[in-house]
Amino acid sequence: MNPIEQLSRRQLVVVTGKGGVGKTAIAATLGRSLAAAGRRTLVVEVDPRENVHQMLGVPPSGGAIVQAESRLWVQNLKPRQVLDEVVRERLKLELLARRVLDSPVYHHFAAGAPGLKELATLGHALRLLRGLGAPGTPDLDTIVLDAPATGHGVSLLAAPRLVSEVITSGPFSVMSSELAALVGDAEKCGIVVVTQAEEMPVEEALELRQALRDRVQRDPELLVVNGLYPPAPHQVPGERENELVALWRRRRALNERELARLKTGWQGPRIELPQLPLDRGPALLAALSRCFGESARRHLGVGEGEGAWS
Numbered sequence: 001m002n003p004i005e006q007l008s009r010r011q012l013v014v015v016t017g018k019g020g021v022g023k024t025a026i027a028a029t030l031g032r033s034l035a036a037a038g039r040r041t042l043v044v045e046v047d048p049r050e051n052v053h054q055m056l057g058v059p060p061s062g063g064a065i066v067q068a069e070s071r072l073w074v075q076n077l078k079p080r081q082v083l084d085e086v087v088r089e090r091l092k093l094e095l096l097a098r099r100v101l102d103s104p105v106y107h108h109f110a111a112g113a114p115g116l117k118e119l120a121t122l123g124h125a126l127r128l129l130r131g132l133g134a135p136g137t138p139d140l141d142t143i144v145l146d147a148p149a150t151g152h153g154v155s156l157l158a159a160p161r162l163v164s165e166v167i168t169s170g171p172f173s174v175m176s177s178e179l180a181a182l183v184g185d186a187e188k189c190g191i192v193v194v195t196q197a198e199e200m201p202v203e204e205a206l207e208l209r210q211a212l213r214d215r216v217q218r219d220p221e222l223l224v225v226n227g228l229y230p231p232a233p234h235q236v237p238g239e240r241e242n243e244l245v246a247l248w249r250r251r252r253a254l255n256e257r258e259l260a261r262l263k264t265g266w267q268g269p270r271i272e273l274p275q276l277p278l279d280r281g282p283a284l285l286a287a288l289s290r291c292f293g294e295s296a297r298r299h300l301g302v303g304e305g306e307g308a309w310s
């Protein structure tokens with residue numbers, strides 16, 4: 001089975017990487033492809049900007065789950081909102097719940113406790129996958145989680161174990177153990193790392209992989225190298241070159257150098273995507289999906305018949 005097919009069997013696909021490398025664009029591309037492969041898919045973005053909505057051409061929805069395509073939904077998640085929901089759910093008395101939610105102690109706790117927001121985010125995904133979402137939530141096969149950019153997303157994946165080691169009884173303990181099991185199970189949770197072929201992002205992607213090994217005992221399933229410059233036109237010897245073409249050639253040379261570094265430093269499946277002359281939105285998404293399919297065929301040996309990826 002190729003890695004793309006494997007990803008389409010996961011319940012949870014976590015897309016990680018440094019901010020700005022195209023994490024949201026790739027999460028949307030993956031979500032769309034999984035939906036095309038027949039999976040009922042929700043893309044959850046944890047970023048107040050609601051970029052994933054723009055990418056799919058749906059209006060911002062302020063936290064609600066909205067349908068973007070057939071079998072594809074998107075949601076922008078505010079971890080704090082999810083935490084408040086957990087409190088309301090646990091404390092059935094409205095007055096008591098309000099007291100807790102308004103108290104300064106809770107505010108400090110919610111803002112500062114290490115791992116709590118990450119736990120709330122993953123816990124939300126697990127509840128939806130189990131069909132325990134609010135009334136009107138669609139039945140889902142897969143959630144693609146566009147992880148927050150902070151801490152490379154490792155903190156998100158490491159949080160359940162961290163919390164389960166500190167809190168050993170009560171509902172948070174149960175929840176964190178369940179989430180640690182989900183995140184640690186390569187059959188259930190896939191990890192996709194997005195980067196660009198530039199010095200710092202490559203450095204960080206390699207660090208991220210090491211951090212995942214150390215803290216989650218796992219390797220990512222797929223690396224996506226986004227935003228590659230196309231090969232520059234052939235240089236005519238002795239002829240003075242246009243500055244823009246020279247710039248283009250230098251960026252491409254840098255990309256090639258960093259791709260070579262990845263080839264030696266990162267064993268495992270890799271997808272390469274070009275920098276496209278399109279603004280954020282459905283046209284970019286459609287083009288990225290096509291490039292994704294082409295790269296999967298070229299680099300991963302995904303067959304022609306596997307149309308969901310084209």
Ligand SMILES: Nc1ncnc2c1ncn2[C@@H]1O[C@H](COP(=O)(O)OP(=O)(O)O)[C@@H](O)[C@H]1O
Pocket residue numbers: 018019020021022023024025026051226227228273274275276277278279280281284288
């Ligand atoms: N391959 C690409 N070609 C062209 N534009 C891209 C590509 N990948 C991402 N972008 C654009 O770059 C910007 C940052 O991408 P985004 O996915 O929002 O990054 P992140 O989520 O990592 O912060 C967005 O405007 C997006 O539309």
Ligand SMILES: [Mg+2]
Pocket residue numbers: 020023024025047051146
């Ligand atoms: Mg983003």
